[in-house]
Amino acid sequence: MSFIKTLTNSEQGLFKPDSLTPMQKLALRFVVVGLIYYGVVVIEGMLMRLFEVNQGLALGVSPEQFFAIMTAHPLVGIFGSTYSIVFGAFLFLVPFLMKKPLWSIKLGNWNLWLITIGTFVFWFAGFVSHYSPLYTLYWPLPADFSQFSVLGGTFFIVGIALVMVGTAFFVINIYKTITYTPEGWGKQPKGALIKSALGLTGLTNLFSKKKKEHLVSLPVAAIARGTVDTAFNAVVILFAGVLILIYMVAELFGVSLKHSAIDALLYKNIFWWGLDLIADGLVLIFVAGTWYLLATLITGKKLFMENWARAALFVEMIVSWTVWSHHLMSDQAQPGILKILSGEMVTAFELITQGLAFFITLATLWSARPLKMNPPLKFLLGGLLGFALAVPAGIMQADLGLNRILHNTQWIVGPHVHVAILIGLTMTLYSAIYFLFPILTNGAKLYSNKLASFHFWAHLLGGIGMGAFMGMAGLRGMLRRSIYLNGEFNIYMILAAISGSFLLLAFLAFFYNIVMSVGLKGVLGIFMPAKLKTTELLPTEK
Amino acid sequence: MTDSNIVLTGQTIAYTFYVLAIMALMGWFSYKVTRNGSGKVVKPALFYSFVGFLVVIGVSLHIVTHETIPWKSMDLNRAEIKADKEFHITMQNHKYLLPVPKLTITKNEKVRFIVESKDLTYGFGLFRNDNSMVFQMQVIPGHVNDILWQFDRSAVYSIRSTEYSGPKGVNMIMRDAIEVVE
Numbered sequence: 001m002s003f004i005k006t007l008t009n010s011e012q013g014l015f016k017p018d019s020l021t022p023m024q025k026l027a028l029r030f031v032v033v034g035l036i037y038y039g040v041v042v043i044e045g046m047l048m049r050l051f052e053v054n055q056g057l058a059l060g061v062s063p064e065q066f067f068a069i070m071t072a073h074p075l076v077g078i079f080g081s082t083y084s085i086v087f088g089a090f091l092f093l094v095p096f097l098m099k100k101p102l103w104s105i106k107l108g109n110w111n112l113w114l115i116t117i118g119t120f121v122f123w124f125a126g127f128v129s130h131y132s133p134l135y136t137l138y139w140p141l142p143a144d145f146s147q148f149s150v151l152g153g154t155f156f157i158v159g160i161a162l163v164m165v166g167t168a169f170f171v172i173n174i175y176k177t178i179t180y181t182p183e184g185w186g187k188q189p190k191g192a193l194i195k196s197a198l199g200l201t202g203l204t205n206l207f208s209k210k211k212k213e214h215l216v217s218l219p220v221a222a223i224a225r226g227t228v229d230t231a232f233n234a235v236v237i238l239f240a241g242v243l244i245l246i247y248m249v250a251e252l253f254g255v256s257l258k259h260s261a262i263d264a265l266l267y268k269n270i271f272w273w274g275l276d277l278i279a280d281g282l283v284l285i286f287v288a289g290t291w292y293l294l295a296t297l298i299t300g301k302k303l304f305m306e307n308w309a310r311a312a313l314f315v316e317m318i319v320s321w322t323v324w325s326h327h328l329m330s331d332q333a334q335p336g337i338l339k340i341l342s343g344e345m346v347t348a349f350e351l352i353t354q355g356l357a358f359f360i361t362l363a364t365l366w367s368a369r370p371l372k373m374n375p376p377l378k379f380l381l382g383g384l385l386g387f388a389l390a391v392p393a394g395i396m397q398a399d400l401g402l403n404r405i406l407h408n409t410q411w412i413v414g415p416h417v418h419v420a421i422l423i424g425l426t427m428t429l430y431s432a433i434y435f436l437f438p439i440l441t442n443g444a445k446l447y448s449n450k451l452a453s454f455h456f457w458a459h460l461l462g463g464i465g466m467g468a469f470m471g472m473a474g475l476r477g478m479l480r481r482s483i484y485l486n487g488e489f490n491i492y493m494i495l496a497a498i499s500g501s502f503l504l505l506a507f508l509a510f511f512y513n514i515v516m517s518v519g520l521k522g523v524l525g526i527f528m529p530a531k532l533k534t535t536e537l538l539p540t541e542k
Numbered sequence: 543m544t545d546s547n548i549v550l551t552g553q554t555i556a557y558t559f560y561v562l563a564i565m566a567l568m569g570w571f572s573y574k575v576t577r578n579g580s581g582k583v584v585k586p587a588l589f590y591s592f593v594g595f596l597v598v599i600g601v602s603l604h605i606v607t608h609e610t611i612p613w614k615s616m617d618l619n620r621a622e623i624k625a626d627k628e629f630h631i632t633m634q635n636h637k638y639l640l641p642v643p644k645l646t647i648t649k650n651e652k653v654r655f656i657v658e659s660k661d662l663t664y665g666f667g668l669f670r671n672d673n674s675m676v677f678q679m680q681v682i683p684g685h686v687n688d689i690l691w692q693f694d695r696s697a698v699y700s701i702r703s704t705e706y707s708g709p710k711g712v713n714m715i716m717r718d719a720i721e722v723v724e
Contacts, residue, residue: 330665351596355596377575381572399607405549409675
């Protein structure tokens with residue numbers, strides 16, 4: 001096939017959007033939106049990397065715009081990209097694994113568009129107005145109207161609120177799908193399903209001789225548990241958003257509310273409690289669940305130590321509710337007991353829960369030797385390596401002695417945050433995308449395995465390299481969220497930028513590979529209404 | 543006395559060693575998993591040993607740092623420790639207001655810095671001339687933000703805000719604001 005024909009009609013013309021069910025279209029729409037926003041994040045990241053080397057290199061980005069990009073970058077990454085891909089995959093996988101239709105496809109589509117539009121609104125508001133309180137929104141910075149536009153900030157917060165409403169729709173759809181009784185089915189045991197989904201059955205099985213049957217599979221249990229954190233997080237972010245909006249609306253009406261009405265430390269505690277439900281909660285739980293699912297799908301074997309895996313997921317959920325204080329170790333007014341118990345001790349539990357997930361996944365893969373080193377397995381191993389690198393880095397900085405000299409340095413965002421997200425999380429998501437690609441596209445063929453291989457190596461080396469060089473700068477005192485005008489850490493920033501460019505190349509290779517695999521007509525077709533009128537996940541074979 | 547440079551050198555060595563080891567393990571696993579296996583599954587004893595190992599590592603890290611990093615226990619007990627000198631510093635409108643233009647400290651003195659913010663959340667960090675960090679803390683408005691530090695060598699330090707407080711805050715640096723003398 002000629003290049004133009006493949007670009008237009010997909011590899012060997014195998015992808016036919018008209019053959020997709022509404023559920024396949026929903027999942028693919030989420031993935032396309034997530035990948036486009038990931039592209040935005042990579043470009044923004046590259047601009048920031050260039051700015052850190054030399055302001056003149058960053059295509060005219062001003063310091064105000066630099067911080068606006070820094071504000072939008074993680075939010076677009078988490079909500080626009082990761083949430084989209086994860087929600088799309090899980091809205092497909094939960095009914096797939098439970099062998100029943102999604103509770104509401106309509107709600108799923110609302111979920112998609114609210115996240116897509118909400119992300120665009122807050123990104124655009126930040127781009128135009130340079131609203132830049134960063135994702136941490138430390139009080140009273142988001143309501144500091146001597147630095148930021150009230151109107152820009154209002155649109156920014158409204159965008160975030162739209163994303164949170166979309167997130168609430170996801171939570172409802174997941175729990176309803178687990179518990180509802182489809183037409184023609186016998187009555188489903190709601191209570192027992194919830195207990196199994198939350199991991200309580202797995203936990204009691206550890207200590208009981210009479211083992212109860214698991215009503216939901218382990219990946220569904222992981223999704224259900226992570227979804228609890230997703231719900232709490234949405235509530236806290238909405239709460240903070242409403243609070244900030246009150247100050248903004250008052251300001252628009254000419255009334256300046258007192259910042260001191262809100263206790264900055266209490267606000268910081270509540271906000272980090274909610275925010276950590278993502279970083280130390282749903283991300284770890286969803287990732288562990290995805291590892292288990294991929295390991296069993298790739299090997300066709302039962303998961304190693306399944307009851308332990310279920311119990312660890314439950315413990316991880318409790319850990320995620322009690323771990324927030326490691327973000328306040330440098331806040332001297334924070335009680336010391338919270339710093340030790342929540343900050344140091346509970347955080348150390350993450351080494352154990354994530355370590356268990358790591359071991360269980362590797363042991364499951366090991367049991368099925370020899371395996372073919374295909375893209376899903378490669379990326380899964382990359383994802384495992386990412387968390388094996390990033391979690392210990394996080395445990396180190398959650399020590400009272402080390403935090404005193406690491407907090408807010410490039411160490412935090414390099415070896416911990418970026419390695420966890422880019423290598424651990426993103427490579428796990430790529431593994432799932434490569435695995436689900438033929439299922440979601442009714443057997444479309446990947447355009448090039450060589451490009452997939454290049455994608456893997458460039459992403460792995462770029463992500464680890466960038467994290468490492470940022471970390472080296474951090475250990476020498478370079479702060480994050482700051483600008484160095486005299487090239488103080490240039491050698492590390494140049495090396496980090498070179499590594500970052502590998503990430504950009506990896507994404508371009510992947511994007512090109514996917515576009516060639518489904519064709520431009522196929523991409524458009526994904527967003528057209530489905531011709532098949534069915535609630536089934538896959539088309540019925542004739 | 544142990545300072546941040548020594549602690550971070552130790553951390554760099556330990557973490558680098560770990561990174562190389564885990565990469566080698568994953569490389570070995572990736573190779574072996576594509577080869578024919580013996581059909582044996584991983585023994586649960588290995589799993590339980592691994593769990594025990596993680597527990598030991600997670601707990602011992604904090605015990606080791608408590609015993610080896612001098613500022614850790616001092617920070618936790620700072621309310622009971624009498625300082626040789628106290629400096630009250632105010633932060634407002636992205637500026638530091640020092641009690642005197644240069645804070646002079648005699649070597650081996652225990653010094654308490656009490657920093658108050660009148661508006662935003664800031665940071666308070668001390669940096670050497672090579673930009674490496676001595677220590678830092680957050681400065682939260684409406685709360686007492688204090689840190690106790692013992693200076694065991696003569697040096698000159700700069701103060702820099704270690705927390706983002708909006709684009710206006712990027713230049714919050716006071717060069718050579720602290721001098722430790724014999």
